[in-house]
Amino acid sequence: MTLEHSQYFRTPKPRPIQPPKLHHATFMTMDVDAMVAWYELAVGLQPVYYAAHAAWLTNDEANHRIALLRIPGTHPPIDKPHSAGLHHTAFEYPTFDQWLDNYVRLRDADVRPVVCLDHGMTMSMYYADPDGNGVEIQIDVFGDGGLSKEWMWASQEFAEDQVGPQFDPESLVVARAAGLSPEEIHRRAYAGEYPPAQLRTVMTFDDPWPSRIASDPSLLDGVGYPATEEA
Structure with missing residues (x-):
């Protein structure tokens, strides 16, 4: 079996004319309260909007840097440390x-x-x-x-x-x-x-x-x- 490299391997890398900046990450969770409390303690992220089903947190000028979603149907991960993601x-x-x-x-x-x-x-x-x-x-x-x-x-x-x-x-x-x-x-x-x-x-x-x-x-x-x- 021959391994084929992606189009980006040692070739010019096509990019948008003006590349966007990474703005935020979003997590699915089963406990919004625990996650809000931890991120506020650890890195000073405070909720801009906070509800039982979701929260949007920031610690700078952005409207949010992390979002937390408690979506119906969310279930515990299986073998989280070794799961892709x-x-x-x-x-x-x-x-x-x-x-x-x-x-x-x-x-x-x-x-x-x-x-x-x-x-x-x-x-x-x-x-x-x-x-x-x-x-x-x-x-x-x-x-x-x-x-x-x-x-x-x-x-x-x-x-x-x-x-x-x-x-x-x-x-x-x-x-x-x-x-x-x-x-x-x-x-x-x-x-x-x-x-x-x-x-x-x-x-x-x-x-x-x-x-x-x-x-x-x-x-x-x-x-x-x-x-x-x-x-």
Whole structure:
């Protein structure tokens, strides 16, 4: 069997004359309230419109960045960590201190990252929302999208390893308190000098649904359809 590449493989990539920007992501959920509360805590997304069946959230000038829909017929996912589909959304802080301060704030609220990775162009902490969707909170270590893009394209390091080493975020907090600069902390993290106590299977999030269903078997019935009035 001969593998045929797509039309975009090593060929000029046709694009719209004026490419659009990514605006928002939409999730189907069975619990709008839990998702709204988590995203407001984790990344400051606040509802512009909020109802039992849906919510639209934003944390900037856009009318919404994430939408949550509780559509009739929605049912729990099966083997979510290994199902095809959206893996995670990502949010970026402009400075290292803001990024690390956010980790401390969430840690103190007992919200902890699943895995932390220094990808080389970003330092990233990955969380899981109540439905088991991944949420990356990152800092661009170059502080410049053009430079980080060039590093991804041209560096031998990224060609050899697109994931990077895991790091312990508490070690970063200690290093900053000791006076190390963000650049030095990144250098050491990328060199693997801040490993977590226990390495994790990279980029796989835990599945919250088996325990949720065990606690509430009615979830298997899915979101019900509204009752209709008979004439």
